[in-house]
Amino acid sequence: MIRTLLLAAAAAALLAAPAQAQRGQPAPAPAGPSAQDWRAVDPDNVMVIDTNKGRIFVEMYPSVAPAHVERVKTLTRRGFYDGRSFFRVIDVFMAQTGDPLDTGAGGSDLADMEAEFTFRRAAGDPFTAVADSGAAQTGFIGALPVMTQNPMLMAMMFDGKVAGWSLYCPGVAGMARGSAENSANSQFFLMRQAYPSLEKRYTAWGRVIAGLEVVRAIKTGEPVAPPQDVMTRARMLSDLPEAERPQIRVVDTAGPWFTAQVAQMRAEDGADFSACNLKIPSEVK
Template sequence: MIRSLLLTAAVLAMAAPAAAQSPPAAAPSAADWRTPNPDDLLVIDTNKGRIIVEMTPEVAPAHVQRVKELTRAGFYDGRSFFRVIDDFMAQTGDPEDKGTGGSDKPDLQQEFLFRLGADAGFVQVADLNVSQVGFIKSLPVMSQSPMLMAMTADGRISAWPLYCPGVAAMARGQGEDSANSQFFLMRHAYPSLEKRYTGWGRVIVGLDVVRAIKVGEPVAPPQDKMDKVRILADIPAAERPKVRVVDPSSAWFKAEIERVRASQGPSFSACEIKIPSEVK
């Protein structure tokens, strides 16, 4: 079965580059940072540089668990970025390095939507009356109106990731429940993927690396590769990088939301909000 991301030329034409904006007025203070769970950080060392993805099990628990299992088995080591579209995404995770393979594990049931509750750590950035936009950790999310929580049996509402730059998602075949091992990293925003693919995290370090990966559909040899893929918690303490990222509930982030909103006006998008990170 072909497990490549399914897109048409018409859909591709819908993508648009992000609008330019001025840099933040001030740097985050010490109180604005958070330290991500090291068990939820995917460290991808490529021939182009290091990429760190913050996985979000709150949004797609089965897919995050699959990525962790395959990573810890060494499945992703040496895998090529075999399909890379400039204004779209970079795809990898196929043992055949061509879009037709997968692991020996069963295909996953789709997690296009998830149930968002008041305990999810969701930080709202826009109230659209019938829906809301915000962040869970570093992942941009849209949901139904929070007013509906009081009307549902589980006290939760339907929500889904927004396909902003850096978002990590699972590739699949024709069937919705056909994701297995292949995944892609967004190079640019692509809203037409919402509720059609399972997003499970976001690049917090190395988006420039993702955008530097050799382009092609398929990519001509030599292809760029993931040399080594590890979970941060599994890296020996002596060589483990220290990672921190700005907390979406922080004062700096709230000020940044307003700055971007003022800059963008009616075209305001959560994808335009940059979340600073540091690695030492």
């Protein structure tokens, strides 16, 4: 009951934020997250990537791209990604890896996958809206930024759902492919900066929840000149021995602290408000 009241109050603050921005009144900065603002991660949906530059944690989203999540999990558990280089890294764009040839031309022995550029959102699916244009809503599924059609259209759809797609904000993990839409196999990339032109053209399957600074420290080049930075080892968090398994928590995008941050950013940025600029703190112990 207390959590329900807090969420209702936070939602009211979010709806009031545009009016504050119009009046030129900045929203108060939220204090640090409290205990109720954090959520635990599912260890079976977190990829732990050890690199020569540091460790990266990528949270996966099966509800958005189930086949691609399953593929990355399968290859991770095979040890396929161990030792793979970041062979194509563009400073204001992304870092690409996952090719056994380390050239961009290779893949696994598994079949190429059908694209999952979009997904279907039902009324009861976890989703936190941060902006509404009338035709579409921008929001979050966990830490993943997404956009969907307006939920009012659900009643008109054959399956009661609306179309959604991931936003390519910093930290988003996408699947690389060739010129054919259904050609993704093993290669993936981690976004260093926002790049909206990838939306609905490449499958997004996760987001870096800790270690974005590592992604941005990877040596750049197209291709990267030797020596290249590498993924020394990739594992699923759930597969790490209990004694070695980090404890991770992430700010809940459905919680009051995040809603207060949204209100502040909307008031400060006005028409320039972007979901890609919102911070989602995490802690790794």
